[in-house]
Amino acid sequence: MIKIFNSLGKSVQEFIPMDKRHIKIYVCGPTVYDKIHIGNARPLVVFDVFVRLLKKSFEKVTYVRNITDVDDKINKKSIETGIPINELTKQTIKNFHSDCFYLKNIHPDFEPKATDHINEMIEMIKVLIKKNFAYEVSGNVMFRVNKFHDYGLLSNRTLDEMIAGARVDVADYKENSADFTLWKPSSIDLPGWESPWGRGRPGWHIECSAMSKKYLGDEFDIHGGGIDLVFPHHENEIAQSCCANETLKMARYWVHNGYVNIDEKKMSKSGNNFITISDLLQKFNGEALRFFLLQAHYRAPLNYKKAYLNDANSSLSRLYRAVDGLGVEGEPDEEILNSLKNDLNTPKAIARAHYLAESANKGSKEAGQLLKNSSKILGILENDSEKWFKEGANQFFSSTNDNDISPKDIEELIKNRLEAKKSKNYRLADQIRNNLFKKGIILEDHVDGTNWRRS
Ligand SMILES: [Zn+2]
Incomplete structure (x- = not known):
């Protein structure tokens, strides 16, 4: 039995699949305007372990993670840098894939791009207008939030709090200042597509509703992302999907990972404590970064210090020594597996890995074997030990x-x-x-x- 904290209901719950022969999970992916930072890397690694656990526990898992390649941040960056939008997004996606590769991530089954799904978004917006959940004013289509009675359920906020929290622009085309954008007009110098409301581009939230519907259906098992996405992004996804598809829920389980702080401070570009993955990977092995990211429980805040990566690297070396010469033969360690099944308790799983390594380094072959057998589910120790020591992070300098x-x-x-x-x-x-x-x-x-x- 897998237990996971469901943000919808705010409790650790038994995971009961809609169809145990086929598990469906959607995770919000990157907006591709810049290199990803260590805060973006955390959900990549957390949900990678979760998907590995699901794949171990169920026959079939479909894992979808989108790429947001139409967004005002992309347009802004393109103007600032003079790099055409297409080139900017293409290059950023390339960097992103390379970062995922170094973080030892398995590739999602589908990685849909927003710009490939504009028609699906337009169709969904048409349905929302027809059902009176959305309205058009001079090329803008807005979602009418007070028509959806569950609005605020995920983030546990009232409509008044959400209006204050969203710091929404008071635009005169809005019936209610909390109404959010489904579609907006594009000037000729910005990306745009023909639609029943004129040439324009989608709002951010609608892409996840349209693409999750296409690849996973009207309702699916798990929706994941960083805690910062709960409001407004996930709240708005739920509103759009439930109203368009006439379902009670969009996803049954909503799973969110915590923030990453740098030297105890919230990471920010302006605060000069903004660390990209590609910067780190010049000095550290991606596996060490992955290992570090799994050391805290996924819901807890995680503090980054450079010294912690050195520690992660030497810990990994100790584990690699314990599995030297071994290949995967049989099932993962039961205690590691059970820790992951219990709300993805990676710190406990790692503590057990250290215990097994200690026993193995004292001569227990069985302990070393159990550790090696657990490599696949954790996404660490998958290489040969020989290779690790040859390529170890110290040599990266x-x-x-x-x-x-x-x-x-x-x-x-x-x-x-x-x-x-x-x-x-x-x-x-x-x-x-x-x-x-x-x-x-x-x-x-x-x-x-x-x-x-x-x-
Ligand atoms: Zn999303």
Whole structure:
């Protein structure tokens, strides 16, 4: 039995699937205008472990995580930098995938982009207007919040509090200042699509309602995201989906992870304590960052200090020593599994991992084996120990200045690596990748080939 804290109801509840043969989970993904920071990395890792647990416990799991590639922040960034929107989003998605790769994330089953689903959004908005939940004023379509009686249920707020909390613009086309945007007009210099309300673009919230409906149906099991998304984003998603689809719930379980603080302070771009994942990955192995992110309970705030990453790295080295020479053979450790099943208690699972490592380093083969068998569910210790010690974070500092390798040579090496992989010479393929990494070149494998970038 899996238990999880449901923000809808504010309690730890037994997870009862709608259909135990097929679990459906949606997690809000990034808005692609900038490199992701350590606060964005936390949900990526938390929900990755949760999905691994679900995949272990159920026959079939569909995991959807969207990409928001139409947004005012993107438009603003494009104007500031002079980089065309298409290029900006493409590059940011590429960086995002590379960060996910280094954080040892499994890829979602679907990763829909908002701009590929404008029609679905328009259709849903049409339904909302027809059912009188939305109204159009001169090219703006607004959701009529006081028509939805459950509005505020997730965030536990009254309508008055939400009006104050949202700091909404008082626009004269709004019937009620808490009404939120489903569609808005676009000037010719901004991205826009033809719609029954003129050329325009969607509001942020509607994409998750439209895309979760397309990939998971009108109602599904779990919706996840960071705690900062509860209001207004998730509250608005629920309002749109329940009213358009005529369901009582959009998702049965709403799961939210806590904030990341940096040196005890809330992370902010303006506060100069804003750390991107790609910055960290130049100095630390992604697995160490992942391990660090799992050390606190997912709902608790997590404090980041650089020293903690060094600690995570040496802890991982100890665990890798304990599983040296072992491959996965059999089921994960029951105590680790049960800790995860109990509201995703990763600190307890990690404490148990340390205990098993200690026993293994004292000579218990069985303990080492149980630890190695638990690697898949935690997403750590999946490499060979030999590889970990060769690539360990300390070595990431060395020879990164030596990046005078030409693009032509890099492409040539990528080609050689592909051939090595084809002929199943994985050792050579890894060697090529590692050698390039030491020269500051990061390879990113995608379905349609391998890209590279300088670190
Ligand atoms: Zn969302």
